[in-house]
Amino acid sequence: TTSPNNPLPTNDLKCIYRDRDGVIWIGTDNLGVSKITVTHNEGAEYRDEGENVRMLAWLGSDVAAANRHGDLWTCDSVLRHEMSRRTYGHNVYCVMRDARGNVWRGTKGGGLYCGTRRIPNLPHREIYSLWQESDSCVWIATFGGGLVAYDPLRHEVGTVLLTMTDGSRHVRKLAMDSGKRLWVATSDGVFVVKGEGGARGSARIVTHLSVKNGQMRSDEVRTVFVDSKGRVYMAEAGSGFAVWEKGKLTHYTKADSLVNDMVQCFVEDRQGFIWMSTELGVSRFNPTTKKIANFFFSKNMLNNVFNENSGVLLADGTVAFGSANGIVVITPSVYNVGESTTAISANDVTVDGRPVRQTIVYMVENWWKSPWAVALLSLLVIGGVLSYHYNRSRNMLFRERISKLKERADLLSTDIQCKSAEGQDASEKAFAERAKAIVEESMSDSDFNVDAFASRMGMGRTTFFQKMKQATGYSPKEYINRKRVHHAAYLIMTTSLTISEVAMSVGFSDPLYFSRVFKGEYKCSPKEWRARESQKD
Template sequence: MKSLFTILLLFLLNVSYASNAFKIHALTKYLSNSEVYSLLEDHNGYIWIGTLDGLNYYDGYDIKVFNIGDNNENSLSNNTIYALAEDQRGRIWIGTNDGLNIYEPLYDRFTQVSLNKYVSRKERVNTFLIQGDYLFVGTQVGLYIININQETAQIKEDNFIKVNEIFSQSSINNIVIDPKDKEVLWVASSHGMAKIKYNHKKKRISILSKPQSLAKVKITALDFDEKDNIWFSTVNALNKYSITEDKVEKWKDIKAISDLQIDNNGNLWVSSVTSGLFYLDSAKFENKQANIRKLMRTSTPLIRTLLLGRDGTLWIGTIGEGVNYLDVDNNPFKLYNISKFIENQKITHFVRSVYKDEKTNCIYFGLHNGGLYVYNQNKRSTHKVGLGELLVFDIKKINGELLVGSKQGVYKVKQSNSSYSVEKLIAIPSTCTNIIPSADPSNIWVASLDGVYKFHKNNDQSYTSKLYNRESVPNLSGRNARVLFYDEEYKEMWVGFEGGGLNILSLDEEENVRNVNIINAKIGEKVISNDFVRSIRKTLTGQYLVGTYNGLNILKRTGDDLFENTIITKNDGLLSNMIQSIEQDKEGNIWLGTNNGMSRLTINADKSFSIINYNRQNGLPSAEFSEHTSSKTESGEIFFGTNHLFFSFNSEDIVVSGKGLKVSIDKFYILGERVYPNRDFHGEIKTKVLTNDLTSIVLSPNETSFSLDFMVSEVGRAKRVAYAYKLEGYDEEWKFLTNSNRHIEYVHLPYGSYNLLYKASSVDGIFDEEYQSLSIQIDRPYYLKWYAFLSYVVVLLGILYILYLSKFKHDAEENINIQANHQLETKLKEVIEKESVVTAEETTNQGAEEQEEAKPDTEEQKESEQVVEVTEVINEDKPRLSIQDEKFLNKLSEAIAEGLSDSEFTIETLEREMGMSHSNFYRKVKKVTGRSAKDILQEARLKKAAFLITQEEYRVSDVAYIVGFNNPKYFSKCFKEYFGKTPSQYEQSEKQRKEEVKN
């Protein structure tokens, strides 16, 4: 991949109009302040930002602000931060407007450090440099040195060594290590420049060189090139100092230089607090007359500091606009900034058509309600061609003529030297949306809001038209035609409608329409994904690409009018389902302009496919592409128009990155609560390392749910990658996340050992085989450990022994309940049968003689049943009821029997009859019978009902009322639940039984 700075050089050579889209991002929102004074990249690749009002930390997604406004000892001593550095222990050194601070991420704490314990006044820190175990601190009044290879508490107690022998009471503005001797430092000050070396044993500074020609010069910054030259800045000039010749050259007048950097390719970058960002190619370092280029793409010309990241990203600290940073990828997308060439600034930048004439090297583009423009690449000039503020839908060169589709027809563009004119060639009553030629050069096909026109050019240069739409013969499926494609192989005109789907017009020899094959979203097997068609193309392998509102359709011909369709949508990896424009490059890759960015689709020989997506993060001018607004030149340059400007690229220049970025864990949560290193988490320390260094963690048995966020070390690329993860021991396959959702969560995991595998994609969304891992151990719950099982066995044996001892007592209580129930039933039967006879006399008014005849039978039956029941109850081996219990049962049975026929008779009534409270009555009945009074009362009603039914003297509905039921349906329901039969069924079965006994 080419470096960022080669791309920027190309940008500078073409800055007047088109630029390769190294993307400059602005990072202002959520910063504690927009004035940035210092920048630092830590060992993880994350960016620390010192501002006028606080310290900020940026991980590529979020910004964290530290201790703003705190005045205690454990916060920043001052919020204005001029210098930042990181030592080997990962501590961040912070130089402020009022002293020195240390921040330890591992403990999330600040420590204020005094440079001079004997002077109460704190000093402004300008710059830091860490050389091995030593920190060099440049302040407004001199240089300090301290050994930092010790604990923070000891550093706070130690004294800094003040260096007075170099520049007495001078402001130290910059310190740089000599590239050839790492023990040697160069110091820039308000009184010149010096080359020094520190003797660690003697704790002394040796001055190796101090150019006298710079003794009174205020030097703000310096850096080395590859030829041992020092480039340095003074107040209003860029200078070069030759070490070998001891010679100073003024190179360029630039006001208020704030910083300068030499990049990895040897190129020079210079910032100014008034004039912006400048660039000088290393190839021109020896040519003093060479122009240093000024870049105008930063958000403001007020630049305070520069930082070159390890990945080549250039970070730019501005005054008033936060941080800008340059995208490091080699994005060959060439943007065309048309805004400054549009005369009427109210006109939209929505590009609806674009076409490049390679012979004249001119690019024509039409705007939405903005007319037609031309950009001459040779002269780097743009002109308005014409058409006022009309919407220009299409631009094509047909038969040597440049034709333009717009409102009310087709226009022809004429060029004479540097001037252009437009005249109407073909008039139509509606807007022309697309123009294409066919096999016959005398014919032009036009899509319009009224349908499809075929215009035939006559000998007298006039045109004869034929319109095809819903009303024509043959008829088409719509009127609003949006896009055309002519298939020369099959002599077919393909038409895409808005709402009418796809129509394939078969043409005869004279290119008249013979028949129409309609393919839409509603007709049988001839189906496409949506009836709103936006773009049509044919691939190099003979497949047809149809872009709709709902995905890309890839049609493969299987017969004259039959096609096999493959539909690709967001579910397959596209950025959007609305496919606006389609082009295919020389390698066969399909480029799709969608409503949310651009996708590159590659179809492999085995019919599998891969997708790489591009959006604004990649340097595109907009994510929203225009309807069939694309074109391709013979040389392979592809143009796409968007709702904001247009761009071009050559696919051969696009290098696809397949190397995944280094990924780490950003935040770790247990049961929704974030875990911090060296901080108490419910009585224990979960980790003693930073989360992004976490490789293992142990969770307690109740901590079965955890979640975390991912992040990458190259923060300038963070929003362009995707993530994948798999929890070994739980997940069978890898799961994938987009950069907008980098959070994962696992809930209620079983105890055991797990291994979380995770990785990040490349900036092109491609994953390689490398991954990181996190070991997660969820401890076994105490109730599943060996000693728990031992206790379970002991408890179980104890329970069995207790059960064994209580067996006879339980049996005795059970027998008493059985005895009580039998006795209660017996007594109830006696009373019920007597009550039934009396009730029968009153209800049926039968004669006394008949009742007398029935009574002996009843008494005989009752006596017989009593004998049986008493026989069942009495058993000398079983406990007997007490006298009190027998008295209670007698009274209970009599009370129930007397109240059975009363529907208002309830448990509360029964309690009053017995003269007992609810609780006492409930306990007594339960104790004696083992049942509830409600069940006993209900059972008594139903048994009395059954007895009355067997007498064959009452209707079922009468029986229900006799036994106290108000609702015969409810009575039948309860009766069936108890006896398993309805009252009628029970009556019928009793009749049959009696007949069988009689016979």
């Protein structure tokens, strides 16, 4: 079925046919033929199910993983055996083993540690990413204090960069190219930094890619990655991803068949394909042909909801991503998709009344030129003639249901009504847009609260409360909860997630509290909402 996260090329479907091999063919109006190939689970495995895996890191010979409850554990190089586990007071957001064998641990709110020693004098205690440039320089991404160069030999904080704006101070991810240029993902776009002379030497910003200069589609950049050929990948929050290659920036979104516009992590496999985990589903990008293939690996939707910067290439060539329900380990060789197709994704597909665990959909280009075109057209014509009246009535009902579902989804996706535009000045409007982007980005994080919201907006709690009330008409807590339950209502209406799973996916750790907030907004319980919306179909 069609949904905002899983686009078929069009809602105007003319016919659906299943051949003897179980392949489903969909004829569309003026957009060719779509092919749905059903595969099974031999290409994906699930580890640590039940864990909300926030972080995965390759440590050279083993793998570190962390959840949203402060647990950090290490496994062997293929994630088969857990070797150690420890619980900390703060969530671990990044782990690195340096050239001397020391393990560094960056936390959310607890600062940075090298072994058991806490690194002092950092400008902020939220550490999102680490990169060792040399023995005398470790780059530290702080989420609120900018980019820090640290000398581990002298145990000294050196250069501090990107403190110009609130957005630039929020650094999420670091990656270095072969020219020793550090690519820095921030909430103010991407900065390219060139350092010389170690942590105490000179460092300068050589490039800034942002919305303001017309190069980025979103300034909230979740992650950055450099592949083996020197291409740089940037995840533009809510706007897909961009690739920097030979001085040119190219953007890719759902319109280019990307499964979801909220990309969370990039991993390159041994064949040079780029695997991307997203907020819902996985995409694989071929840098040579620019083709995208999309995958859902589980009927449990939480297995398809992935976390930011949680992915690694394992020793056996498999790709691992951290999800809201454990770790998904993918064997890339199983999915050697032919390059004559452009993949799109489908959801809630059934065959003979049974749900399909894993679905891949391809849009066939120039299908009329391929050798099997005559045979396929013959099958479609014969099937269409034999079932003309049946298919016509069924398709009419199908389109009517999709139309109604889209109308209701459009109503739910409408932004929370703020005070009238006539009453907002330019600064209030910009403030409201910034607040909206931050809440939508952090919606699934149960740790995201009013204090975190105020910190992201760069304000004290009292000032922030007053500004939010003035710009939106709601208190910060009311605003967060309303955005969360609006998205929850959409998920209840369009997915098969349980009510508890929906609550977790929108940041409510307590399903009972979620139900109370939901009922306060919609005057009915989540269960009643699902039943009522189902009856409308």
